[in-house]
Amino acid sequence: MTQRSAEYQPLFRPQDKRRVLVVEDSKTFSIALRQMIEAETGLKVTSCGCLKDLSTAILRDQEGYAIAVVDLNLPDAPNGEALDWTVSHGIPTIVFTGTFDAATRTRIMEREVFDYVLKDSEFALGNLVGSVKRALTNKETRILVVDDMTTTRRLLGQMLTSQQYSVVEVGSGADALMMLEQDQEIRLVVSDYNMPDMDGYELARRIRRRYPAEQVRVIGISSSTDRTTSAGFLKAGAHDFISRPFVLEELQCRIASNAETLLRMRLLNDLAWRDYLTGLFNRRYFFERGPKMVAEARRASQPTCVAILDIDHFKLLNDEHGHDVGDDALRIFADHLGTSFEGHPHLLARLGGEEFALLLPGMSESAAAMLIEEVRIGIAGLGMPVRHVNLGLTVSIGLAVMSATDSLDLALRKADRALYAAKQAGRNRLNA
Structure with missing residues (x-):
């Protein structure tokens, strides 16, 4: 198996000097969220309780926010105007909402937000902080998208980029193998089944022969209605399968799950390879x-x-x-x-x-x-x-x-x- 040097790069440790922007009118909730985010990410939080404060904060420090957490409905912004502000200024955004239906989902997903979290359980706050942490760590995951159809390849790449992943695109299995050799930071390969030079099964087999699972994971995709396609990918060494057309939340969750598995593997390897006293x-x-x-x-x-x-x-x-x-x-x-x-x-x-x-x-x-x-x-x-x-x-x-x-x-x-x-x-x- 091929050894990839990126395996030995330092794991994500929050050293970002930017801030997290929290837009929430409940002072109690805002304080609790700020304390949890700062404790678990090391980043400072700027809190805003209304649209006016939000606009002032963004205009004052537009380039300084790593992620925004936005309540969808504020007293002076009842129709998602705060969300429009953060998205239009290029700030990756997580939406937090207590009301949710099909129309609300459509309104949120149209804006290519990073994620949405519902205020529907005692786990909501923890889920929200977890989403913030994923938004920060996703930047450390490089994904290779393999599809011979330029339009579909770029659409998938755009979806993944909105999730803060680093994305590379190629149009064939041979190009994918070459890119893996050249780019040592690629961690996930998302491959279509139908390609002219080799199908997705063959690509998955070749990747698995060259790279162990803790270094590169493979996710198969296909628009085929044949239910055995997913089994074919898994038997060939892929770790997951997603049917097309995508349900965006399913795509996000499956990619995030595989990225998190890789991160945990790297953490375990790091513990096994590091001296406990010096960190060397x-x-x-x-x-x-x-x-x-x-x-x-x-x-x-x-x-x-x-x-x-x-x-x-x-x-x-x-x-x-x-x-x-x-x-x-x-x-x-x-x-x-x-x-x-x-x-x-x-x-x-x-x-x-x-x-x-x-x-x-x-x-x-x-x-x-x-x-x-x-x-x-x-x-x-x-x-x-x-x-x-x-x-x-x-x-x-x-x-x-x-x-x-x-x-x-x-x-x-x-x-x-x-x-x-x-x-x-x-x-x-x-x-x-």
Whole structure:
């Protein structure tokens, strides 16, 4: 199966400086909603109780809203005028309404809102906050739409774009496979059944052979009245099926369900691959991913270097100041390492204790030594205030360049011998 680098990208963490706009005339409900949204997303909320306040807020900061939550019926906007304001200003909008019938649904869906939530149960507030979170995380999901009919393909793409997904479109199965190779961020493939070069079943089978389910999920679509079409897609490796013409809410829910499953899988993988203390990758991930990165560099005829970094006198630090201070020092040290290697292709992991491993694919020994030496000097000059102590940590580093036949284990043993020599020579130095 093909390994996709996007699997290792950071998950969504709310760092958006924009705000959430809440338009609701009930002060009690507005306060509760604001508190929940801010607690669960990290974004600040601007609250408006009427159309006049809404128009003022939008005109003052039109580009500053990530999402709007709008009560459909306000005292000074009883016919959805507030919704018209947010939609016309390009703000993705979630509608919250206590009255709902066929005419209301049509009025809402015509405006291509992100979602609507009914005020019909004690779960309504939680559902609303969940919808806000989906609107923010959907931006992290890239969807490939495959259909040989340009009009239908673009219509589906428009529906998904209104849901804040990132959308790519192609017109054939062969183009879909090529796009998956080129675009490592694609997470969902939505494919029609009838296509000229290969049908949707064959495309699903080929995708499943190349990519595991936790990396790419497939959803089949078809306007066929043959009820076995859905079974054919599922047997071929697809995860879901949607009949056309679409019921928009069904489309939204099925896509959202698959996107959420992928996100949960990534969260579980992240927990399995991350060191609990520092947040860096752990030993298991280093030895799983590292050999693949080495192989990729070799196929490109590029050199690869590996280094082991060990904090000097760390046992003494723990003995003198306690393990809590030692843990804090490890976190600060790891943060500094992570920042120092940003912008360079690398794999950084905590192997255990105070020992860290670094893989630098595509980097020569001289370039790696120069970069790592800068990091060592930076650490030596970095005062680390940890609780009541200002620590001055240093690090010893062993560096090895991999030969064409070296395994990662062998290269690490070379780096470990170089590290031992650095410590024997007085510590706080790089040895290659």
